[in-house]
Amino acid sequence: MHSYQTIKAPSLSPGLLSKKFKIMLPNICPICNVAYGETPVKSYYVSTSSSEDVYSFFFCPHCQECFITKSPATDKCSDGTPLCTINSTFPNFLHGTNFSEQLKTLSPQFVKIYHESEQAENINLIKICGMGYRKALEFLIKDYAIYNKPDCKEEIEKSPLGKCIDTYIENPQIKTLAKASTWLGNDETHYIRKHEHYNISDLKRFISATVAYIVFEFSYVEAVSFLNTPQ
DSSP, X not given: OOOEEEEEEOBSSTTOOOEEEEEEOOSBOTTTOOBOOOOOSEEEEEEOSSOEEEEEEEEETTTTEEEEEEEEEEEEOTTSOEEEOOOEEESOOOXXXXXXXXXXXXXXXXXXXXXXXXXXXXTTOHXXXXXXXXXXXXXXXXXXXXXXXXXXXXXXXXXXXXXXHXXXXXXXXXXXXXXXXXXXXXXXXXXXXXXXXXXXXXXXXXXXXXXXXXXXXXXXXXXHXXXXXXX
16 A cells, blocks of 8 residues: 655746645565655656656665656645656566466466566556456466366367356356456456456456466365375
8 A cells, every 4th residue: 555745846847836746655665676665855846738747766775776756646635735646667677476386387478478467567558558467367267278178278279268268167266266357357458448446456466366276276286196195
């Protein structure tokens, strides 16, 4: 959860005076990926005819490095103070999701596409990263289905994702999570969104839960095999 702080920032635009802003504070250092709770060393704002952006300079005491955030004014507080939300961080390091070796073996393309989608999201390409997460999901589900039903490989590869889930996924938890992920993923590819109260964070959350159930299933099968092996 991000916290906010009211600051007074001078202008980098000629002829404008300093003014108050309520800015979002970073909760993780983008360089060392450690939890972060510092206030900005210095902030400035740039005002144009179409936007007002606050640039804040931060220092991380953990890694002894500096970084900058860009926070456009997206709303106003009750007292009229512009409310600014972080949309870019410089330098921009990607600390991608760490997947298990089991999952990397099962679906290497899922891992690759998911990490590429994270890179897109990390540089604020929000309009396209959702499509990437949706594509990653399809590789994960189809690779999982093929693993369990190798004789159906050709049919699984050709099936639309929804049909693949209904026909070839038997685990009820994975089926439910995969279907919910697909619905949200489809919203990222279509002109009209059907589920306005859900966003990319929810899509990633459902995909993460799907991954967790798949890894749990593999670990359970391995444990059963281990216990049944003569000691």
